[in-house]
Amino acid sequence: MPVHCQQSPVLAGSAALAALGALVLYQREPSSYGKYTGSLAAAPHLPAGAAWFLQELPSFVLPVGMLVRQSRALSGPPAAVLLGLFCAHYFHRTFVYPFLMRGRPFPVAVLFKGFVFCTGNGLLQGYYLTYCAEYPAEWYTDIRFILGVFLFILGMGINIHSDYVLRQLRKPGEVIYQIPQGGLFTYVSGANFLGEIIEWIGYALATWSLPALAFAFFSLCFLGLRALHHHRFYLKIFENYPKFRKALIPFIF
Ligand code: NDX
Numbered sequence: 206m207p208v209h210c211q212q213s214p215v216l217a218g219s220a221a222l223a224a225l226g227a228l229v230l231y232q233r234e235p236s237s238y239g240k241y242t243g244s245l246a247a248a249p250h251l252p253a254g255a256a257w258f259l260q261e262l263p264s265f266v267l268p269v270g271m272l273v274r275q276s277r278a279l280s281g282p283p284a285a286v287l288l289g290l291f292c293a294h295y296f297h298r299t300f301v302y303p304f305l306m307r308g309r310p311f312p313v314a315v316l317f318k319g320f321v322f323c324t325g326n327g328l329l330q331g332y333y334l335t336y337c338a339e340y341p342a343e344w345y346t347d348i349r350f351i352l353g354v355f356l357f358i359l360g361m362g363i364n365i366h367s368d369y370v371l372r373q374l375r376k377p378g379e380v381i382y383q384i385p386q387g388g389l390f391t392y393v394s395g396a397n398f399l400g401e402i403i404e405w406i407g408y409a410l411a412t413w414s415l416p417a418l419a420f421a422f423f424s425l426c427f428l429g430l431r432a433l434h435h436h437r438f439y440l441k442i443f444e445n446y447p448k449f450r451k452a453l454i455p456f457i458f
Contacts, residue, residue: 290354353411
């Protein structure tokens with residue numbers, strides 16, 4: 206372990222992230238945005254694009270800041286490449302996705318919690334790869350790196366394509382819901398979530414790290430539950446919803 210690495214915050218942050226994932230499953234309630242504004246319906250809202258931009262910004266800015274300012278502390282090119290993948294995902298999520306999306310106004314209270322979450326996760330993943338990770342020079346040819354990066358890119362592709370399919374269901378200004386069709390939506394209601402989960406599982410494999418594993422676990426809990434809620438929502442409001450379609454995992458669940 207490099208001398209400049211403090212292990213306690215890494216362990217505490219990873220444990221907190223995993224515990225949040227478990228808490229999400231324990232509560233079983235959908236987070237109050239999009240289809241489920243519920244109790245926050247009368248609370249202050251922001252336009253969805255502005256809210257997603259602000260919420261996700263720390264997940265990009267903090268790791269990039271560490272990457273740029275502490276590049277000498279990085280334990281070699283593999284750590285920089287891996288942190289670069291994380292930043293690439295959040296570049297898209299912060300600077301592209303919010304400017305294209307056609308979502309309903311987003312509750313400020315959820316935005317605040319999401320911002321805190323993204324700050325903590327951005328710091329955790331960035332700190333670990335900047336100060337703690339150690340990879341041998343041959344990490345690029347290790348099966349964990351190769352398979353992990355493959356899954357990361359595959360998942361990101363599925364996620365971006367599925368978010369595109371959802372966007373096409375609305376004209377600008379509309380907030381109606383329709384049945385998503387095409388791509389992995391043919392098989393599951395949460396195709397965008399399945400892509401994102403595959404992405405973070407790949408990232409955990411490629412980085413072989415506790416913080417990334419904790420984030421993959423959190424994403425599986427949060428997005429898996431959200432996929433289940435979306436599936437039930439569709440079954441409830443669309444009589445003609447495809448019976449063959451599952452919630453998250455094709456043919457299984
Ligand atoms: N943001 C990750 N809980 C979350 C914000 C809220 O990036 O403390 C998790 C993220 C945060 C959450 C975040 C963490 C947990 C928090 C929670 C708030 C409280 C909670 C902090 C940080 C908390 C406890 C206490 C338990 C720990 O109108 P609309 O918005 O529904 O429109 C939608 C549209 N759409 C449709 N349009 C027409 N017809 C249809 N049938 C449609 N279905 C959907 O598509 C949207 O405009 C758009 C996408 O909607 P949806 O619902 O499919 O996806 P969404 O949940 O909005 O996620 C968008 C993307 C997606 O690619 C997803 O994979 C990714 O972001 N994401 C989202 C959430 C978390 C995350 C990734 C991750 O964990 N990796």
